[in-house]
Amino acid sequence: QVQLVQSGSELQKPGASVKVSCKASGYTFTNNALNWVRQAPGQGLEWMGWIGTYTGNPTYAQGFTGRFVFSLDTSVSTAYLQISSLKAEDTAVYYCARGHGYGDLDYWGQGTLVTVSS
Amino acid sequence: EIVLTQSPGTLSLSPGERATLSCRASQSVSSTYLAWYQQKPGQAPRLLIYGASSRATGIPDRFSGSGSGTDFTLTISRLEPEDFAVYYCQQYGRSPRTFGQGTKVEIK
Numbered sequence: 664q665v666q667l668v669q670s671g672s673e674l675q676k677p678g679a680s681v682k683v684s685c686k687a688s689g690y691t692f693t694n695n696a697l698n699w700v701r702q703a704p705g706q707g708l709e710w711m712g713w714i715g716t717y718t719g720n721p722t723y724a725q726g727f728t729g730r731f732v733f734s735l736d737t738s739v740s741t742a743y744l745q746i747s748s749l750k751a752e753d754t755a756v757y758y759c760a761r762g763h764g765y766g767d768l769d770y771w772g773q774g775t776l777v778t779v780s781s
Numbered sequence: 782e783i784v785l786t787q788s789p790g791t792l793s794l795s796p797g798e799r800a801t802l803s804c805r806a807s808q809s810v811s812s813t814y815l816a817w818y819q820q821k822p823g824q825a826p827r828l829l830i831y832g833a834s835s836r837a838t839g840i841p842d843r844f845s846g847s848g849s850g851t852d853f854t855l856t857i858s859r860l861e862p863e864d865f866a867v868y869y870c871q872q873y874g875r876s877p878r879t880f881g882q883g884t885k886v887e888i889k
Contacts, residue, residue: 698878700826707869707880707881707882707883708818708820708826708869708871708880708883709880710871710877710878710879710880712877722876724876724877724878725782725877758825758826760825760826763828763831764831764832765813765814765831765832765873765874766814766873766874766878767816767828767831767832767837767871767873768816768818768826768828768871769828769831769837769838770828771825771826771827772825773825774825
């Protein structure tokens, strides 16, 4: 069965960096794009962008350029989200989600809570 | 950017009742590119409907989606206890792929 398993919660200080992983199983990794979605505490869902798992080409939504980097290691069917120069407002749950069909998100990781606090 | 506005913000209903959730887009969205998700507290979202009206795998037929252009609807024909949750619409026809702000369906 299709699964996306994300790395565990992170507590980081402002200015630090964090790298969240999303390991896929149960399907051919390079057949589906991988999306990233942010959910701040008590808030709704915010689409951050996606990465083509065959091409490795990332697309970032406005507001997620510069400090946010999507990457892949196809040898282990894993996608990564790296956030640098962390700010308190980056505190959120970050989800990876598999792209399906024309772009809906059919499978989601369990989410990774990133807390930025001094 | 296409803005999706969901209404109402909160829907208070009893089990067995019908729920009708609205998603209005600031620009026309092809029905091919409209999805609905359900999210329960502490859980990841779950895909319910894609292409405006196609149920995702394993989704009960009490969930249905409809609409076109700028107005889309998610209907839950008879609410079960497990359906009380937050529901989001999303358009993925144009970048950025925006979500609505969500509708909470709560027990009355």
